[in-house]
Amino acid sequence: MNENKIEVRVRYGETDQMGVVYHGSYVPYFEIGRVEWLRNKGVSYKFMEESGIALPIVSMHINYKKPARYDDLLTVHTKLRKYSGVKIEFDCEIFNKNQELLTNAHFILVFIDLKTGKPTPPPEYILDIINE
Template sequence: MIHTIHSLRVRYGETDPMKYVYYGNYAEYFEIGRVELFRSIGMSYNEIENQGIWLPVSEYKIKYLRPAFYDEKLEIHTYIKKIPGVKIEFEYEIFNEDRIKITAASTTLFFLDAKTNKIIKCPNYLMKLIEENWNKEF
Protein backbone atom coordinates (compact mmCIF):
# COMPACT_ATOMS: atom_id res chain seq x y z
CA MET A 1 0.00 0.00 0.00
CA ILE A 2 1.06 3.58 -0.64
CA HIS A 3 -0.46 6.32 1.52
CA THR A 4 -0.09 10.08 1.23
CA ILE A 5 -1.56 12.94 3.22
CA HIS A 6 -2.11 16.38 1.75
CA SER A 7 -3.62 19.34 3.61
CA LEU A 8 -5.62 22.19 2.18
CA ARG A 9 -7.87 24.97 3.42
CA VAL A 10 -11.36 25.31 1.97
CA ARG A 11 -11.60 28.48 -0.11
CA TYR A 12 -14.75 30.60 -0.23
CA GLY A 13 -15.29 29.91 -3.94
CA GLU A 14 -15.50 26.16 -3.20
CA THR A 15 -18.57 26.58 -1.02
CA ASP A 16 -22.31 26.95 -1.54
CA PRO A 17 -24.52 29.62 0.13
CA MET A 18 -24.53 27.57 3.38
CA LYS A 19 -20.69 27.73 3.36
CA TYR A 20 -20.56 23.94 2.87
CA VAL A 21 -18.06 22.67 0.32
CA TYR A 22 -20.06 22.22 -2.88
CA TYR A 23 -20.25 18.49 -3.61
CA GLY A 24 -18.69 18.79 -7.07
CA ASN A 25 -15.46 20.16 -5.62
CA TYR A 26 -14.59 16.87 -3.95
CA ALA A 27 -13.52 15.43 -7.32
CA GLU A 28 -10.92 18.19 -7.51
CA TYR A 29 -9.74 17.43 -3.97
CA PHE A 30 -9.23 13.80 -4.96
CA GLU A 31 -7.31 14.86 -8.05
CA ILE A 32 -5.02 16.88 -5.78
CA GLY A 33 -4.51 13.75 -3.71
CA ARG A 34 -3.59 11.67 -6.78
CA VAL A 35 -1.21 14.32 -8.12
CA GLU A 36 0.55 14.60 -4.76
CA LEU A 37 0.76 10.81 -4.40
CA PHE A 38 2.53 10.49 -7.76
CA ARG A 39 4.84 13.39 -6.88
CA SER A 40 5.69 11.76 -3.53
CA ILE A 41 6.80 8.49 -5.18
CA GLY A 42 9.06 10.33 -7.61
CA MET A 43 7.12 11.23 -10.75
CA SER A 44 4.76 14.13 -11.30
CA TYR A 45 1.49 13.73 -13.16
CA ASN A 46 2.91 16.09 -15.76
CA GLU A 47 5.91 13.80 -16.30
CA ILE A 48 3.59 10.82 -16.79
CA GLU A 49 1.67 12.77 -19.44
CA ASN A 50 4.93 13.89 -21.06
CA GLN A 51 5.80 10.18 -21.41
CA GLY A 52 2.66 9.81 -23.56
CA ILE A 53 0.31 8.32 -20.96
CA TRP A 54 -3.15 9.65 -20.14
CA LEU A 55 -5.03 8.58 -17.02
CA PRO A 56 -8.77 9.08 -17.57
CA VAL A 57 -11.16 8.36 -14.72
CA SER A 58 -13.52 5.47 -15.44
CA GLU A 59 -15.22 5.17 -12.03
CA TYR A 60 -15.88 7.54 -9.16
CA LYS A 61 -17.64 6.60 -5.94
CA ILE A 62 -18.12 8.86 -2.93
CA LYS A 63 -19.79 8.76 0.46
CA TYR A 64 -20.42 12.09 2.16
CA LEU A 65 -20.38 11.55 5.91
CA ARG A 66 -20.30 15.16 7.15
CA PRO A 67 -19.94 18.53 5.44
CA ALA A 68 -16.71 20.46 5.10
CA PHE A 69 -16.95 24.20 5.66
CA TYR A 70 -15.41 27.43 4.40
CA ASP A 71 -11.94 28.14 5.85
CA GLU A 72 -11.69 24.68 7.43
CA LYS A 73 -8.39 22.86 7.10
CA LEU A 74 -8.82 19.39 5.57
CA GLU A 75 -6.50 16.41 5.29
CA ILE A 76 -6.82 14.33 2.13
CA HIS A 77 -5.55 10.79 2.64
CA THR A 78 -4.90 9.03 -0.66
CA TYR A 79 -4.14 5.33 -0.99
CA ILE A 80 -3.11 2.80 -3.61
CA LYS A 81 -3.96 -0.55 -2.08
CA LYS A 82 -3.59 -2.79 -5.15
CA ILE A 83 -0.74 -3.12 -7.63
CA PRO A 84 -2.03 -1.64 -10.91
CA GLY A 85 -2.54 -3.51 -14.16
CA VAL A 86 -4.37 -1.69 -16.97
CA LYS A 87 -6.16 0.30 -14.30
CA ILE A 88 -5.10 1.96 -11.10
CA GLU A 89 -7.43 2.31 -8.14
CA PHE A 90 -7.22 5.09 -5.58
CA GLU A 91 -9.04 5.29 -2.27
CA TYR A 92 -9.51 8.51 -0.31
CA GLU A 93 -10.51 9.70 3.11
CA ILE A 94 -10.95 13.33 4.04
CA PHE A 95 -10.66 14.40 7.66
CA ASN A 96 -11.63 17.75 9.15
CA GLU A 97 -9.70 19.79 11.73
CA ASP A 98 -11.16 17.68 14.53
CA ARG A 99 -9.74 14.56 12.83
CA ILE A 100 -13.23 13.31 12.05
CA LYS A 101 -13.60 11.45 8.77
CA ILE A 102 -16.04 13.44 6.66
CA THR A 103 -15.74 11.75 3.28
CA ALA A 104 -14.71 8.38 1.83
CA ALA A 105 -14.27 7.81 -1.88
CA SER A 106 -12.58 5.83 -4.62
CA THR A 107 -11.64 6.39 -8.23
CA THR A 108 -10.50 4.01 -10.91
CA LEU A 109 -8.35 5.30 -13.75
CA PHE A 110 -6.91 3.43 -16.70
CA PHE A 111 -3.67 3.82 -18.57
CA LEU A 112 -4.18 5.12 -22.10
CA ASP A 113 -1.47 5.48 -24.72
CA ALA A 114 -1.87 9.08 -25.91
CA LYS A 115 -0.64 8.27 -29.45
CA THR A 116 -2.63 5.12 -30.18
CA ASN A 117 -5.59 5.87 -27.90
CA LYS A 118 -5.39 2.27 -26.66
CA ILE A 119 -5.56 0.98 -23.12
CA ILE A 120 -2.20 -0.34 -21.92
CA LYS A 121 -0.72 -1.85 -18.78
CA CYS A 122 0.91 0.38 -16.21
CA PRO A 123 4.22 1.48 -17.78
CA ASN A 124 7.31 -0.22 -16.36
CA TYR A 125 8.91 3.03 -15.17
CA LEU A 126 5.81 3.86 -13.12
CA MET A 127 5.37 0.29 -11.87
CA LYS A 128 8.96 0.37 -10.63
CA LEU A 129 8.29 3.54 -8.60
CA ILE A 130 5.09 2.05 -7.16
CA GLU A 131 6.88 -1.14 -6.14
CA GLU A 132 9.83 0.79 -4.64
CA ASN A 133 7.44 2.86 -2.55
CA TRP A 134 5.05 0.09 -1.53
CA ASN A 135 4.28 0.13 2.20
CA LYS A 136 5.39 3.74 2.54
CA GLU A 137 3.49 6.69 3.95
CA PHE A 138 4.22 10.22 2.81
Protein backbone atom coordinates in the same frame (compact mmCIF):
# COMPACT_ATOMS: atom_id res chain seq x y z
CA MET B 1 4.42 3.05 1.91
CA ASN B 2 1.60 3.42 -0.60
CA GLU B 3 -0.25 6.17 1.26
CA ASN B 4 0.11 9.94 1.04
CA LYS B 5 -1.44 12.85 2.95
CA ILE B 6 -1.86 16.42 1.70
CA GLU B 7 -3.59 19.42 3.24
CA VAL B 8 -5.98 21.68 1.32
CA ARG B 9 -7.92 24.70 2.54
CA VAL B 10 -11.53 25.19 1.48
CA ARG B 11 -11.90 28.27 -0.70
CA TYR B 12 -15.05 30.41 -0.75
CA GLY B 13 -15.86 29.51 -4.36
CA GLU B 14 -16.03 25.82 -3.43
CA THR B 15 -18.98 26.38 -1.09
CA ASP B 16 -22.70 27.04 -1.37
CA GLN B 17 -24.54 30.02 0.13
CA MET B 18 -24.41 28.39 3.58
CA GLY B 19 -20.61 28.07 3.48
CA VAL B 20 -20.78 24.27 3.06
CA VAL B 21 -18.52 22.64 0.47
CA TYR B 22 -20.50 21.86 -2.68
CA HIS B 23 -20.49 18.10 -3.42
CA GLY B 24 -18.71 18.54 -6.77
CA SER B 25 -15.85 20.40 -5.09
CA TYR B 26 -14.62 17.21 -3.45
CA VAL B 27 -13.51 15.67 -6.76
CA PRO B 28 -10.66 18.21 -7.22
CA TYR B 29 -9.53 17.58 -3.62
CA PHE B 30 -9.25 13.88 -4.41
CA GLU B 31 -7.42 14.71 -7.66
CA ILE B 32 -4.90 16.78 -5.71
CA GLY B 33 -4.44 13.77 -3.44
CA ARG B 34 -3.75 11.38 -6.34
CA VAL B 35 -1.41 13.78 -8.14
CA GLU B 36 0.52 14.41 -4.93
CA TRP B 37 0.62 10.66 -4.23
CA LEU B 38 2.51 10.29 -7.52
CA ARG B 39 4.72 13.33 -6.86
CA ASN B 40 5.63 11.94 -3.43
CA LYS B 41 6.84 8.82 -5.26
CA GLY B 42 9.04 10.93 -7.54
CA VAL B 43 6.78 11.14 -10.60
CA SER B 44 4.99 14.26 -11.77
CA TYR B 45 1.73 13.80 -13.64
CA LYS B 46 3.06 16.35 -16.14
CA PHE B 47 6.08 14.11 -16.86
CA MET B 48 3.81 11.13 -17.31
CA GLU B 49 1.68 13.01 -19.85
CA GLU B 50 4.76 14.35 -21.65
CA SER B 51 5.96 10.75 -21.98
CA GLY B 52 2.65 9.81 -23.64
CA ILE B 53 0.64 8.34 -20.75
CA ALA B 54 -2.60 9.67 -19.23
CA LEU B 55 -4.55 8.31 -16.30
CA PRO B 56 -8.26 9.15 -16.61
CA ILE B 57 -10.89 8.15 -14.06
CA VAL B 58 -13.25 5.45 -15.32
CA SER B 59 -15.18 4.94 -12.08
CA MET B 60 -15.65 6.81 -8.82
CA HIS B 61 -17.76 6.22 -5.76
CA ILE B 62 -17.98 8.95 -3.12
CA ASN B 63 -19.60 8.81 0.33
CA TYR B 64 -20.37 12.08 2.07
CA LYS B 65 -20.36 11.71 5.87
CA LYS B 66 -20.12 15.25 7.30
CA PRO B 67 -19.87 18.66 5.66
CA ALA B 68 -16.67 20.60 5.18
CA ARG B 69 -17.01 24.37 5.45
CA TYR B 70 -15.42 27.53 4.12
CA ASP B 71 -11.82 28.02 5.34
CA ASP B 72 -11.56 24.53 6.89
CA LEU B 73 -8.13 22.93 6.64
CA LEU B 74 -8.69 19.44 5.27
CA THR B 75 -6.32 16.50 5.07
CA VAL B 76 -6.70 14.26 2.04
CA HIS B 77 -5.45 10.69 2.55
CA THR B 78 -4.73 8.80 -0.67
CA LYS B 79 -3.88 5.10 -0.63
CA LEU B 80 -3.12 2.70 -3.44
CA ARG B 81 -5.70 -0.07 -3.18
CA LYS B 82 -5.03 -2.31 -6.15
CA TYR B 83 -3.28 -2.57 -9.49
CA SER B 84 -4.18 -4.99 -12.28
CA GLY B 85 -3.08 -4.80 -15.90
CA VAL B 86 -4.06 -1.34 -17.13
CA LYS B 87 -6.14 -0.33 -14.06
CA ILE B 88 -5.09 1.26 -10.81
CA GLU B 89 -7.42 1.81 -7.84
CA PHE B 90 -7.20 4.31 -4.99
CA ASP B 91 -9.05 4.70 -1.71
CA CYS B 92 -9.25 8.27 -0.48
CA GLU B 93 -10.48 9.94 2.69
CA ILE B 94 -10.88 13.56 3.73
CA PHE B 95 -10.60 14.58 7.38
CA ASN B 96 -11.08 17.92 9.11
CA LYS B 97 -8.67 19.40 11.68
CA ASN B 98 -10.44 17.42 14.43
CA GLN B 99 -9.65 14.17 12.56
CA GLU B 100 -13.33 13.60 11.78
CA LEU B 101 -13.93 11.64 8.58
CA LEU B 102 -15.89 13.91 6.23
CA THR B 103 -15.82 12.03 2.95
CA ASN B 104 -14.38 8.84 1.53
CA ALA B 105 -14.07 7.66 -2.05
CA HIS B 106 -12.89 4.87 -4.30
CA PHE B 107 -11.45 5.62 -7.75
CA ILE B 108 -10.56 3.36 -10.67
CA LEU B 109 -8.25 4.86 -13.29
CA VAL B 110 -6.89 3.39 -16.52
CA PHE B 111 -3.49 4.01 -18.09
CA ILE B 112 -4.04 5.37 -21.61
CA ASP B 113 -1.58 5.78 -24.46
CA LEU B 114 -2.11 9.39 -25.56
CA LYS B 115 -1.19 8.64 -29.19
CA THR B 116 -3.68 5.81 -29.65
CA GLY B 117 -6.23 6.69 -26.97
CA LYS B 118 -6.23 3.04 -25.93
CA PRO B 119 -5.52 1.38 -22.59
CA THR B 120 -1.89 0.44 -22.07
CA PRO B 121 0.18 -1.15 -19.32
CA PRO B 122 1.88 1.43 -17.11
CA PRO B 123 5.49 2.37 -17.78
CA GLU B 124 8.23 0.62 -15.81
CA TYR B 125 8.78 3.59 -13.47
CA ILE B 126 5.12 3.38 -12.39
CA LEU B 127 5.33 -0.40 -11.90
CA ASP B 128 8.36 0.17 -9.65
CA ILE B 129 6.25 2.50 -7.48
CA ILE B 130 3.31 0.11 -7.38
CA ASN B 131 5.51 -2.83 -6.43
CA GLU B 132 7.49 -1.13 -3.64
